[in-house]
Structure formats: structure tokens, C-alpha cells
Amino acid sequence: MIVLFGARGDLAKRKLWPGLYRLTQAGLMPEDFRVIGSGRHEPDSDIASEVRKALEEFAADDLNDDDWKPFAEKLSFVKSSADDGADLAAAVKDARGDLGDDSRTLLYMSVPPSAMKSMVGMLAETGISGDRARIVMEKPFGHDLQSAKDLNAALHEHIDEDAIYRIDHFLGKEGAQDILALRFANGLFEPLWNKDHIEAIQIDIPEKLGIEGRGSFYEETGAFRDMVVTHLSQILGFVAMEQPKSLDAGDLRDAKAAVFRDLQPFDPDLTVYGQFDGYTDEDDVAEDSTVETFVALRADIDNDRWRGVPFLLRTGKALAEGRRVVTVTLKEPDCTIFGCRVEGDRPSNEIVFELTDDPQLSVGVKVKVPGPFSAVAPAPLTLDVERVLNQSGLEAYERLLRDVMVGDHMLFTRADEVERLWECAAPLLEHPPEVQPYDKGSWGPEAAQRLAEPTGWHLPEDQSGLPVVDLGAAVGA
Ligand code: BG6
Numbered sequence: 001m002i003v004l005f006g007a008r009g010d011l012a013k014r015k016l017w018p019g020l021y022r023l024t025q026a027g028l029m030p031e032d033f034r035v036i037g038s039g040r041h042e043p044d045s046d047i048a049s050e051v052r053k054a055l056e057e058f059a060a061d062d063l064n065d066d067d068w069k070p071f072a073e074k075l076s077f078v079k080s081s082a083d084d085g086a087d088l089a090a091a092v093k094d095a096r097g098d099l100g101d102d103s104r105t106l107l108y109m110s111v112p113p114s115a116m117k118s119m120v121g122m123l124a125e126t127g128i129s130g131d132r133a134r135i136v137m138e139k140p141f142g143h144d145l146q147s148a149k150d151l152n153a154a155l156h157e158h159i160d161e162d163a164i165y166r167i168d169h170f171l172g173k174e175g176a177q178d179i180l181a182l183r184f185a186n187g188l189f190e191p192l193w194n195k196d197h198i199e200a201i202q203i204d205i206p207e208k209l210g211i212e213g214r215g216s217f218y219e220e221t222g223a224f225r226d227m228v229v230t231h232l233s234q235i236l237g238f239v240a241m242e243q244p245k246s247l248d249a250g251d252l253r254d255a256k257a258a259v260f261r262d263l264q265p266f267d268p269d270l271t272v273y274g275q276f277d278g279y280t281d282e283d284d285v286a287e288d289s290t291v292e293t294f295v296a297l298r299a300d301i302d303n304d305r306w307r308g309v310p311f312l313l314r315t316g317k318a319l320a321e322g323r324r325v326v327t328v329t330l331k332e333p334d335c336t337i338f339g340c341r342v343e344g345d346r347p348s349n350e351i352v353f354e355l356t357d358d359p360q361l362s363v364g365v366k367v368k369v370p371g372p373f374s375a376v377a378p379a380p381l382t383l384d385v386e387r388v389l390n391q392s393g394l395e396a397y398e399r400l401l402r403d404v405m406v407g408d409h410m411l412f413t414r415a416d417e418v419e420r421l422w423e424c425a426a427p428l429l430e431h432p433p434e435v436q437p438y439d440k441g442s443w444g445p446e447a448a449q450r451l452a453e454p455t456g457w458h459l460p461e462d463q464s465g466l467p468v469v470d471l472g473a474a475v476g477a
Helices: 010-025 048-058 067-072 086-099 113-126 145-158 174-184 215-240 249-262 385-389 396-406 414-431 446-451
Strands: 001-004 035-039 075-079 105-109 132-137 164-166 198-206 271-276 294-299 312-314 325-329 348-355 360-368 376-384 435-438
Touching: 001 010, 001 075, 010 048, 010 348, 010 396, 035 086, 048 067, 048 075, 075 086, 086 113, 086 360, 105 113, 105 396, 113 132, 132 145, 132 376, 132 396, 145 414, 164 348, 164 396, 164 414, 174 215, 174 360, 174 385, 174 435, 215 249, 215 312, 215 325, 215 414, 249 414, 271 446, 294 446, 376 385
Parallel strands: 001 035, 001 105, 035 075, 105 132, 132 164, 198 312, 271 435
Antiparallel strands: 198 325, 271 294, 294 312, 325 348, 348 360, 360 376
């Protein structure tokens, strides 16, 4: 059985309901199951109609009556809050009775960070988080180091670490796991994966979307907590970790935690905060809000592999484009027998990961320009993984929901990792840089461009993974 807290929220509508429906279609759910949605307010009509609407909007291609009807029969809704879980506990007990004593309960906590601790208390008091429950905690986990520690302590009082799944859905993206595969399943790249060969690494997640009616969540969270200390840092962990002993959750998370120990606290002088024009006109946003909707920062990792290599992280709402790109820029000689690099040109040797559910990978090389000259030009070796292998993956939330059901922690975060990341966040939380305005549809405040010098941001200079080349100039036309 799944109990979904925040069942009427934005995440549930966009990802969780569609994910559960598709997993059911794919035969990846247990043979018999129930989903009890919960939240502080009853649905306007009934939960099945609300879920149906969400699927029409976010899973239209997969929606059909034959699959929908049996799925809809498994859905119900029971109101609950941190102060009152009695009705929900009764419903959970009934469902456990129906499903049998060996059934498991998956508790999905899609609630704001400020509500988590009291909700966990309610689950323990009512017995909902009893023996065979697994609990999924949405990010951000806490809002600073102390609250994360408190939340971990509150969880550990009632629930074993083995039953806790701190979710960061970016790790569930196929593209994120491609980073590990590319690095550790090949002999080609790992020898280059260090400060001797790499000039800079960018983790760039610009979003075209604004805050989409999530004013109160955003006012509480902001872009730094929503994206940087979570998704972007976790991806940094995959890019920068040493090779784990194995893909077991323990080994993989040890390797990631070791990178975070070497990650230096984020420096306010190397961070730019921005807020898009019009943010304060959004619903549930304070007129004088200084919450950041854009962050760009330079992070450093103090270990032998990475000392001196800038890790440039950028994300923001209402920007010019929506992308999720990791760019590894390799060092290049200033001059080769084919000529010298022109000052200001981006290096061509880049490894670019598109962290989509349909991952793309490209490696930038220089090739000879065809024709009777000796000029070279940058060109991408591009791979569309699903097309080449003729196989599609699961959407990130689907993959992770499935992992919880089979009890695999590999792509979930551990208490020590999360606490260390909040430690790194502390200087920014204590001394946030002044928020600078930016236009909707732009690339954020000007200062963010300067932060990435001399390499510059990989986006938006080109869309293909490589610098735009003037072929006329390359061939001396
Ligand atoms: C969520 C954030 O975790 O990730 C959102 O709360 C953000 O603000 C979203 O838009 C981005 O996820 P994805 O999978 O659409 O890139």
C-alpha cells in the first residue's frame, strides 16, 4: 500500500500519480495494492476524478480506459494533519487487513520541509509508520543543518535508517546514471577525469518555467535550497566521486559522501543570487520578498583529484531556456600543428551530458574540415542513448518509486551526505549575497556571466554541445 501525503499537490499531479499509473501499466507494481492519498483538504469531488484530470494533463499519451478503471478502483483519500491522523490510521489498518500481514506500506512525504518533523511524529504515534513501512522524504531535507539534524533524529527515533528513502529525483534520471556508466564502465574517460586534464565543470539547470503557482513553497525554500543544495550538489557528487567499490547503495553513497566531505563551504563572494522581475507579483509572495529565484556559484573540491578545478553551478526560474546540462571542459594546448586558439574561444574538447530521461551525450572533438586545406573545426560526437540501444528507460520518479518498492537505496541520499551539504550551505544561509533583478527570459544577472570567466557558460553560446564555428574563417575563406 502507498500512502501519499501531499496527494493534491503539484508534485503529485505532475509526477507521482502519472508515475504510479505508468508503473501499473508496465506491470511493475505489486499484484495487489492500494493508494491512499492524504492531505489537509478533501478533494473537491473525489480523488479519482482529480487524478484522472492530472493524467489527462501530464500522461495523456498513456491514458486509456482499460488501464484507468482498475487503477482508479485502488485509489482513496483520507484527510490528515500533523495533529490528527486517527482517520488515516484506521484506513491504513483496514487496507493492511485487506492486503495481508506481509504487505508493505510506502509512506510518501510530499510535504513542505517545515511540516516534515511533526508529520513524522504523527505517523509514529498513530502506528502508521509501523514495522513494515518504508518512508520516502521529499527534498529539501530540512532548511539548514540544525533542522536536518533534528529531522534525522526524529526519524531515527521511530524508523530504522534502512527504511528511510531521502529522494532526490535528479539521481533517478537516466542521464545522471549515464555519468557513472561513462566514467566507470569505460577505460577511455577515467584517466582524464582529474585536475591535470579538466579545466572546468559546469552543472547548469536553467528553467524556462516560473514558479507555477508554488509561491508559498518558493518563499519558504528559494532556488538555493530547492535546487542547489539538493539536485545540483547530488549531480556534482556523481561527477566528482572516486570509483566506488561496487554499485551497492553503501559503497556508492560512501563515495558520494567522501566528495561532500572535501567540498568546500560555498563562498558568498563567489555566488550570485537573482530574482526575476515580476516574482513579487506572484500569488502568496511577499511584496518585498528577497527570495532568490536564480543562483550561480563556483564550488571547489579540496582533494588531489580536483584541487583548483572550478565547479560552476547555475540554476534559475524564468530563464531563456530549460535545460539540464553537465559540461566537462578538457584542457587543450594553446597551439597545435593546426594552429593556435584564439583568445576568448571556448575549448572544443568537452564532454556534455544532457540529464533528461531520454539522455543525450556528446563529446566535442576537432576534425579536419573536408577539402583541400589543413584546417580543423570542432564537431560533436553525439549519442542518443535510447535510440542507439532501442530501449527506453523509466521516468525518474517511476524509477525511484520502483526502487523503494524493491528496497534499493542506491539512488537515495543518506543522512551524513545531507548534513554535510547543509554545512557547506551555511555561509550562504548566514550571509546571502544581495539578490539582483533579472528580466524574465534572460540568462540571469550580468554578474553570473562574469563568474564563469574565462571559460564562460557552455549555454547559451551554442545549443549543440560545441562552440559555434565560423567555417569560413576555419578554412581561410
Ligand atoms: C523540483 C523543484 O525538485 O525539480 C522544481 O522543486 C524544479 O522547482 C524541478 O522545477 C525540476 O525537475 P525536472 O525533473 O523537471 O528537471
